[in-house]
Amino acid sequence: MQQRTIAILGAGAWGTTLATLAKAKGHTVKVWSRQSHEHLQTVIDGADLVLSAVSMKGVSAVVEQIQPAAIAAHTVFVTATKGLAAEASVATKPLLPSQIWQAALPSHAVVVLSGPNLSKEIQQGLPAATVVASQDLAAAQTVQAALSSNAFRVYTNSDVVGVELGGALKNVIAIAVGACDGLQLGTNAKAALVTRGLAEIIRVGTYWGAKPETFYGLSGLGDLLATCNSALSRNYQVGYGLAQGQSLSVVLAQLQGTAEGVNTTQVLMKLATQQQIAVPISHQVDRLLRGDITPQAAVEALMLRDYKPETR
Numbered sequence: 001m002q003q004r005t006i007a008i009l010g011a012g013a014w015g016t017t018l019a020t021l022a023k024a025k026g027h028t029v030k031v032w033s034r035q036s037h038e039h040l041q042t043v044i045d046g047a048d049l050v051l052s053a054v055s056m057k058g059v060s061a062v063v064e065q066i067q068p069a070a071i072a073a074h075t076v077f078v079t080a081t082k083g084l085a086a087e088a089s090v091a092t093k094p095l096l097p098s099q100i101w102q103a104a105l106p107s108h109a110v111v112v113l114s115g116p117n118l119s120k121e122i123q124q125g126l127p128a129a130t131v132v133a134s135q136d137l138a139a140a141q142t143v144q145a146a147l148s149s150n151a152f153r154v155y156t157n158s159d160v161v162g163v164e165l166g167g168a169l170k171n172v173i174a175i176a177v178g179a180c181d182g183l184q185l186g187t188n189a190k191a192a193l194v195t196r197g198l199a200e201i202i203r204v205g206t207y208w209g210a211k212p213e214t215f216y217g218l219s220g221l222g223d224l225l226a227t228c229n230s231a232l233s234r235n236y237q238v239g240y241g242l243a244q245g246q247s248l249s250v251v252l253a254q255l256q257g258t259a260e261g262v263n264t265t266q267v268l269m270k271l272a273t274q275q276q277i278a279v280p281i282s283h284q285v286d287r288l289l290r291g292d293i294t295p296q297a298a299v300e301a302l303m304l305r306d307y308k309p310e311t312r
């Protein structure tokens with residue numbers, strides 16, 4: 001196995017977990033966060049892989065600190081952020097973290113890493129699988145070889161948009177499912193939400209050019225199952241807290257780390273409204289997050305929608 005120099009950007013729950021996985025494989029690992037005394041460019045100098053696990057709101061700020069001309073040509077950039085850019089617009093502004101990275105580093109390979117990867121379980125050494133997606137298969141295979149272990153199984157995929165959207169959009173559905181569990185609506189209701197949530201994700205994803213089958217893989221259905229079934233998920237916790245009658249500000253103040261689904265819901269609703277894509281579950285999550293509706297009323301609104309066939 002080839003030893004690599006890996007720079008990890010972001011020292012939150014996911015960044016530190018990815019650093020643990022990389023160190024366990026014997027790579028030289030350097031971690032940078034905005035609290036670091038070292039300059040970002042110094043940390044990524046000489047890195048074979050630069051792996052970003054900063055939350056969505058920090059991605060542009062981090063990318064702007066990088067001087068592309070000073071980076072070795074072979075350096076591969078990996079983004080593990082699950083979110084949508086707040087400034088995204090359909091034609092002109094990037095939607096996905098990888099698009100922000102690729103726009104700033106056009107001559108470098110960019111790889112998306114996404115899957116059912118609750119960091120606390122991985123920190124405990126429990127087995128997990130993930131996907132690395134890139135238009136550059138060799139770059140994806142480099143990341144696969146660098147991170148694969150007996151505890152972390154890494155698959156490659158060429159559907160970058162599908163893999164990245166799967167990871168971002170499942171957070172919105174996880175908020176809905178957290179609320180469903182918080183209201184104690186039962187297993188049937190939860191199964192319906194996850195299944196129709198997946199249909200909603202596929203509807204959005206295919207609009208943005210993703211392959212439908214990608215969403216039945218690890219970064220779609222896989223991550224939905226993990227996030228919607230675990231109280232470890234911060235997005236699930238947001239929905240659960242709202243269903244307990246707490247305000248969003250109270251829930252977020254108590255939360256450890258980032259719940260990307262809150263911002264993702266807003267961006268998704270803006271774009272889905274503009275493009276007239278039906279996202280009924282996300283719409284109710286949006287109303288709930290804004291405090292415009294009670295969790296009970298959101299459930300009723302979903303149950304009493306117009307009759308329709310079970311299509312995507």
Ligand SMILES: NC(=O)C1=CN([C@@H]2O[C@H](COP(=O)(O)OP(=O)(O)OC[C@H]3O[C@@H](n4cnc5c(N)ncnc54)[C@H](O)[C@@H]3O)[C@@H](O)[C@H]2O)C=CC1
Pocket residue numbers: 010011012013014015033034053054055056057058059061062080081082083117118119120256257258260
């Ligand atoms: N924790 C988990 O289980 C997993 C998280 N992810 C994703 O990874 C990303 C990070 O998640 P966590 O590490 O859990 O969040 P976290 O809240 O623990 O850490 C976020 C990191 O982003 C950095 N950051 C935020 N704004 C920044 C800015 N303006 N400039 C520089 N750095 C900034 C923070 O300093 C911190 O290092 C999210 O997009 C999340 O969806 C993906 C898979 C698993």
Ligand SMILES: O=C(CO)COP(=O)(O)O
Pocket residue numbers: 082115116117118119171174223226227232233234235236258259260
């Ligand atoms: O993406 C995750 C697991 O795959 C982490 O989920 P949360 O961000 O909801 O904690």
